[in-house]
Amino acid sequence: MTTDTGELVAKDKAHLWHHITQHAIFKQNDPLIITEGKGMKVWDINGKQYLDALSGGVWSVNVGYGEKRIVDAVSEQIMKMCYFAGTVGTVPSVELAEAIVQKMDGLNRVYLSPSGSEANEKAFKMVRQRAALKFEGKKHKILYRDRDYHGTTITALSAGGQEERKMQYGPYTPGFVEFEHCCCYRCPFDKEYGSCEIECARAVEETILREGPDTVGGVIVEPITAGGGIIAPVKEYLPMVRQICDKYDVWLIIDEVVCGLGRTGKWFGYQHYDIIPDIVTTAKGLASSYAPLAATITTEAVFNEFINEPSDPASYFRDISTYGGCAGSAAAGVANIKVIEEDNLVANSRDIGAYFLTQLKEKLGSHKNVGDIRGVGLFAGVELVVDCQTREAMPEGKLVEIVGHCMKNGVIIGRTNRSLPNLNNTLTFCPALIATKKDIDTIVDATMNGLIAVLGR
Numbered sequence: 001m002t003t004d005t006g007e008l009v010a011k012d013k014a015h016l017w018h019h020i021t022q023h024a025i026f027k028q029n030d031p032l033i034i035t036e037g038k039g040m041k042v043w044d045i046n047g048k049q050y051l052d053a054l055s056g057g058v059w060s061v062n063v064g065y066g067e068k069r070i071v072d073a074v075s076e077q078i079m080k081m082c083y084f085a086g087t088v089g090t091v092p093s094v095e096l097a098e099a100i101v102q103k104m105d106g107l108n109r110v111y112l113s114p115s116g117s118e119a120n121e122k123a124f125k126m127v128r129q130r131a132a133l134k135f136e137g138k139k140h141k142i143l144y145r146d147r148d149y150h151g152t153t154i155t156a157l158s159a160g161g162q163e164e165r166k167m168q169y170g171p172y173t174p175g176f177v178e179f180e181h182c183c184c185y186r187c188p189f190d191k192e193y194g195s196c197e198i199e200c201a202r203a204v205e206e207t208i209l210r211e212g213p214d215t216v217g218g219v220i221v222e223p224i225t226a227g228g229g230i231i232a233p234v235k236e237y238l239p240m241v242r243q244i245c246d247k248y249d250v251w252l253i254i255d256e257v258v259c260g261l262g263r264t265g266k267w268f269g270y271q272h273y274d275i276i277p278d279i280v281t282t283a284k285g286l287a288s289s290y291a292p293l294a295a296t297i298t299t300e301a302v303f304n305e306f307i308n309e310p311s312d313p314a315s316y317f318r319d320i321s322t323y324g325g326c327a328g329s330a331a332a333g334v335a336n337i338k339v340i341e342e343d344n345l346v347a348n349s350r351d352i353g354a355y356f357l358t359q360l361k362e363k364l365g366s367h368k369n370v371g372d373i374r375g376v377g378l379f380a381g382v383e384l385v386v387d388c389q390t391r392e393a394m395p396e397g398k399l400v401e402i403v404g405h406c407m408k409n410g411v412i413i414g415r416t417n418r419s420l421p422n423l424n425n426t427l428t429f430c431p432a433l434i435a436t437k438k439d440i441d442t443i444v445d446a447t448m449n450g451l452i453a454v455l456g457r
């Protein structure tokens with residue numbers, strides 16, 4: 001492998017297709033090539049150092065870079081036994097399944113796959129197959145929420161509430177129906193919390209009734225919306241949605257692809273809300289992206305729907321995923337969970353996350369273009385507006401400039417990225433769970449400097 005900087009940049013420009021990137025920019029600029037990571041820091045090919053407040057750009061390196069305990073576990077495992085199909089168990093897949101369910105109350109079965117999109121596809125297939133087995137195919141519709149994202153495949157996008165991510169990739173899989181988001185700052189019902197009677201949760205029931213309860217089999221939501229703008233619902237929301245799902249015999253699927261594994265200061269985001277979902281999906285932080293790993297986790301009741309007469313070929317969950325059988329990925333997951341436990345990273349996410357939110361509010365809260373600051377654990381968003389009275393969204397280009405300013409100054413922060421038409425106006429933060437107060441101070445100061453440089457005081 002070459003280490004020559006110019007040669008690598010030339011090869012990148014010649015052959016690598018970067019994700020969600022307009023390559024015309026590389027006529028003027030060189031692509032960023034990251035070469036090394038340690039803790040919360042990464043270095044690029046020119047030796048420039050960055051503090052990464054995004055856990056690998058897409059909120060996934062939860063325990064930070066260069067974690068030897070995970071590297072050793074993966075290395076030992078793949079030397080001993082690298083792979084066998086998920087039709088059988090391997091030592092790490094069995095251990096991982098147990099380790100995951102020990103963190104979840106009431107869920108008990110773990111189905112492994114390599115990505116968040118796929119984990120959600122499994123959940124959708126479970127709903128569809130249950131409809132076929134029990135309801136002559138009728139109860140097959142799946143409701144999803146505006147502003148939520150559940151993945152990149154055509155069917156995961158069919159369940160996506162982010163119009164800009166979906167545009168031009170249709171036609172979509174039928175049977176997915178959208179309902180309103182739950183962001184109080186931009187209440188879709190023009191109501192105020194306190195007197196709203198949680199209309200956003202009631203919208204789930206209205207949608208089920210409109211579609212026909214006998215046609216709806218599942219509801220999927222993120223516990224805290226990630227890419228749609230870091231939106232934590234009010235405390236009543238998920239318990240109400242849970243009740244509505246129970247009333248109409250609808251499975252509640254909670255997408256913890258981002259929020260799982262300590263991100264929000266609890267092992268899973270739904271645990272802030274005192275509910276038990278029927279299905280949970282999780283990925284990114286499950287192996288802290290040291291290896292591709294995702295899981296679809298169900299209650300025993302969901303699992304039991306697929307236990308039937310063995311001679312009937314249509315009676316069990318007939319899904320398979322080659323890379324769901326990678327023993328190295330499972331070993332990374334087991335070691336990752338151990339690291340989070342040993343280093344008390346869930347508590348750190350809660351405590352340093354609380355400090356982070358306070359600092360964001362204290363230092364950025366009074367800026368003329370800061371409309372709303374929200375977050376839970378080490379997961380936060382700052383919504384920018386042109387005017388705090390009208391709440392007109394700041395154009396996305398300004399956020400690109402702010403993020404670019406931080407980057408130039410060695411701090412990687414994020415933004416809602418081509419997700420919602422005219423509403424890509426939230427700066428996003430998702431530092432590794434090992435973050436210290438000093439890291440947080442650096443991130444908050446860099447953001448404030450970026451805001452002032454681009455928008456003035």
Ligand SMILES: Cc1ncc(COP(=O)(O)O)c(C=O)c1O
Binds near residue numbers: 120
């Ligand atoms: C909430 C949520 N669900 C699902 C996914 C899809 O995961 P993956 O990119 O691993 O397919 C993402 C990716 O960002 C996500 O944010």
